[in-house]
Amino acid sequence: MSSAALSVGSLAAGYGGVLALKDVSLTAAPATITVVLGANGAGKTTLLRTVSGLVRPRAGRVLVDDTDLTGRPPEDVARAGVAHVPEGHGVIAELTVEENLRLGAMSWRRDGRNTGRAARAAAVAAACDRFPNLGRRRHKPAAVLSGGERQLLAIARALLARPRVLLLDEPSLGLAPRAVRQVMELISQLRAESGLTILLVEQNARGALAIADQGVVLSLGTVVATADAGTLAADVALRHHYLGY
Ligand SMILES: Nc1ncnc2c1ncn2[C@@H]1O[C@H](COP(=O)(O)OP(=O)(O)OP(=O)(O)O)[C@@H](O)[C@H]1O
Numbered sequence: 001m002s003s004a005a006l007s008v009g010s011l012a013a014g015y016g017g018v019l020a021l022k023d024v025s026l027t028a029a030p031a032t033i034t035v036v037l038g039a040n041g042a043g044k045t046t047l048l049r050t051v052s053g054l055v056r057p058r059a060g061r062v063l064v065d066d067t068d069l070t071g072r073p074p075e076d077v078a079r080a081g082v083a084h085v086p087e088g089h090g091v092i093a094e095l096t097v098e099e100n101l102r103l104g105a106m107s108w109r110r111d112g113r114n115t116g117r118a119a120r121a122a123a124v125a126a127a128c129d130r131f132p133n134l135g136r137r138r139h140k141p142a143a144v145l146s147g148g149e150r151q152l153l154a155i156a157r158a159l160l161a162r163p164r165v166l167l168l169d170e171p172s173l174g175l176a177p178r179a180v181r182q183v184m185e186l187i188s189q190l191r192a193e194s195g196l197t198i199l200l201v202e203q204n205a206r207g208a209l210a211i212a213d214q215g216v217v218l219s220l221g222t223v224v225a226t227a228d229a230g231t232l233a234a235d236v237a238l239r240h241h242y243l244g245y
């Protein structure tokens with residue numbers, strides 16, 4: 001799978017009178033993990049929603065490689081290879097595990113590969129093999145899964161769209177420590193195995209910086225720091241001021 005660069009330039013976006021993103025720029029190199037950190041209300045979710053076309057930008061640019069996705073509707077952004085796992089994961093509890101996975105395969109990218117029914121079924125089966133806890137319960141409603149398993153299901157579903165860029169909004173939120181480690185490990189593997197370019201929003205700054213290449217800190221809709229993950233983790237003043245540890 002080819003890797004892509006994601007670049008966001010001077011992005012502004014908001015809701016009515018609220019300007020949630022003021023002037024946000026970042027570049028995520030191909031096959032890297034960029035963690036977006038910041039306090040509640042900093043604009044992290046709005047950044048992901050604007051990249052994926054759910055919120056219309058008021059200014060600025062969103063590019064995947066050389067493709068300009070600024071202001072394009074979510075289905076165009078998805079087709080360009082960007083998958084978004086929203087805050088609260090977006091798994092549909094009433095559908096079975098397999099039905100949730102099939103939803104992911106419905107929107108997969110047109111990349112010249114076979115997109116027929118049999119190919120999609122094979123991709124769902126492969127996801128069930130990769131995640132045995134999901135595979136074992138593929139015919140059960142997603143409601144029976146634990147929080148950690150639902151998060152894995154949400155990520156597995158996003159992967160079925162065969163993305164090049166993966167947007168993850170607080171995948172560790174509300175999970176037990178063991179599940180948090182499992183999710184972080186998976187994210188790290190995805191970058192290494194599939195060359196995915198990952199934009200990871202996290203409140204768990206310490207855990208996310210440990211697996212990330214780069215960190216971007218947002219405060220009140222602006223970028224207050226961008227550096228490689230190790231440098232941010234070592235910056236005691238910045239950690240105390242913006243990251244709460
Ligand atoms: N649908 C909405 N309508 C109006 N204002 C909103 C909406 N969603 C977010 N906001 C506001 O936009 C700002 C940024 O919110 P956003 O959800 O992007 O922050 P966040 O960094 O993801 O926060 P959290 O850590 O709590 O998830 C906040 O001031 C928030 O109140």
Ligand SMILES: [Mg+2]
Pocket residue numbers: 044045046087
């Ligand atoms: Mg948020």
